[in-house]
Amino acid sequence: MKYYLISGEASGDLHGSNLIKQLKLIDSTASLRCWGGDLMEAAGAELVKHYRDLAFMGFAEVVKNLPTIFKNIRFCKADILAFKPDVLVLIDYPGFNLRIAEWAKAKGIKVVYYISPQVWAWKASRVKKMKLCIDKMLVILPFEKAYYANKWNWEVEYVGHPLMEAIEAKKKELGYTDETINSNPSKKIALLPGSRQQEIAKKLPIMLSVAKYFPDYEFVVAEAPGQLPEFYQPFLAQYQNVSTVKNATYELLLESSAALVTSGTATLETALLGVPEIVCYKGSVISYQIAKRLIKIKFISLVNLIMDKLVVTELIQDQLTTNNLVAELKKLLTNESRKATIAADYHLLREKLSQGGTASAKAAKSIVDFGRKS
Secondary structure, eight states, X not given: OEEEEEOOSHHHHHHHHHHHHHHHHHOTTOEEEEEEOHHHXXXXXXXXXXXXXXXXXXXXXXXXXXXXXXXXXXXXXXXXXHHOOSEEEEESOHHHHHHHHHHHHHTTOOEEEESOOOTTTSOTTHHHHHHHHOSEEEEOSHHHHHHHHHHHOOOOEEOOOHHHHHHHHHHHHHTOOXXXXXXXXXXXXXXXXOSSXXXXXXXXHHHHTTGGGOTTXXXXXXXXXXXXXXXXXXXXXXXXXXXXEESXXXXXXXXXXXXXXXXXXXXXXXXXXXXXXXXXXXXXHHHHHHXXXXXXXXXXXHHHHHHTSOOSEEEXXXXXXXXXXXXXXXXXXXXXXXXXXXXXXXXXXXXXXXXXXXXXXHHHHHHHHHHHOO
């Protein structure tokens, strides 16, 4: 069968690549075309458009780039029609993908959505339209199945979280076990400032400002796959105990005693690797004020949302200061009670997300079975 997959960011590229591998295992005739990144291309799909050309962060930034976004949508529709897929697989990236889903449904194309938009956080009104234009919804967070069933009378399929398999595979590849991670006496602090230039420029200078207060530690910045090393150099120049790595974020986290992490999927990755973390968020004033009025959730990090309590500290907008980061980082490095509590909560988090089996394999089977139905 023919599969057309659309992802618009780094995390979607990772999950899309694992999904592609499983689709090829189940369907030996699979022909795959995608919007995504290097990982999806390496897994065996023909790459049409790279996610680095699609990523616009924040309300103000999206408005400014609307002409480019609409141009991409028009091109995508034409490319899908030319490819004639048996199944269209949309991976997260709701601003773009929900527009494509509505159009594809009208064209009679089978639509599967893998990794639900976070409608439980904001824009819940989207669900009415989603029910009409998505043939099968595959969700990865344990509370989402009940949310859709109870609030919207929509039966969706929970497949487990794909990060679990990605992280376990990486740990095995590098020879790490939970015991060796937990006994790691490393003097490294990981800095994960995000993947887009706008968010990196906002948060990285504040994250780096902490380094001078911990001269015995090495602060290591994880460069985003889509950014050039030259972009980071002006931020790093004044620091002696700061370095960078590229395409080795998991390796860095596995060697780190703590991490400062921008909000998003990286907060969950850090937790699943067992690293105590501080969640950092700072956007443009306009984007933040709009988001503050629209988003209806207690926490911004996936760790806290899934656990439904404050497991990791969140420093948001004006709270993201050097003084606050220094105080919280000291707790993570020296307070044994705090470290033990976080470790216990991380264990429960892994148990929650491991229910349901291997996400990519389950999702691929569901997609293939659905595609083969007349």
